[in-house]
Amino acid sequence: MKRLTIGAIAMVIMALFILAMFPQDMMGEEKGSEKKGKYYYKKSCKTCHSKDGEGGELTPISKTQAQWEEFFEKGMHGDQKLSDAVEEDQIIHIKTFLINHAADSDQPETCG
Numbered sequence: 753m754k755r756l757t758i759g760a761i762a763m764v765i766m767a768l769f770i771l772a773m774f775p776q777d778m779m780g781e782e783k784g785s786e787k788k789g790k791y792y793y794k795k796s797c798k799t800c801h802s803k804d805g806e807g808g809e810l811t812p813i814s815k816t817q818a819q820w821e822e823f824f825e826k827g828m829h830g831d832q833k834l835s836d837a838v839e840e841d842q843i844i845h846i847k848t849f850l851i852n853h854a855a856d857s858d859q860p861e862t863c864g
């Protein structure tokens with residue numbers, strides 16, 4: 753009986769660990785990877801969006817979470833489609849990175 757209880761507790765602890773490792777998956781939402789987003793942002797956006805670049809400096813804190821949300825919802829980049837500026841499958845990750853570090857986020861970030 754005692755053994756069974758310990759086993760059950762161990763199972764619960766393990767389940768909690770697994771849950772903690774995959775919070776986004778458990779929410780059932782389509783979420784990008786922040787880490788990939790940062791990488792792609794540097795690779796695909798920073799080329800133009802640096803201080804001396806043609807797009808001007810742009811960092812996560814350039815917009816609020818709602819503004820980023822709106823930007824990606826429209827899917828437009830100026831009068832071009834955003835998917836013309838960056839590969840489609842990178843967008844979800846870049847979006848996650850930018851929103852997670854937006855001006856009004858818990859961890860605003862100026863670098864990319």
Ligand code: HEC
Nearest residue numbers: 796797799800801806807810823828829830831837838846
């Ligand atoms: C080829 C160069 C280039 C690349 C790559 C590029 N941008 Fe831009 N971006 C520009 C230029 C030029 C402007 C300003 C003129 C305009 O609005 O089209 C701009 C404007 C913007 C703006 C402000 C205008 C708006 O629509 O709110 C945002 C936000 C933006 N870019 C985000 C991004 C993101 C995110 C990426 C990467 C996924 C990216 N850009 C990649 C050149 C680029």
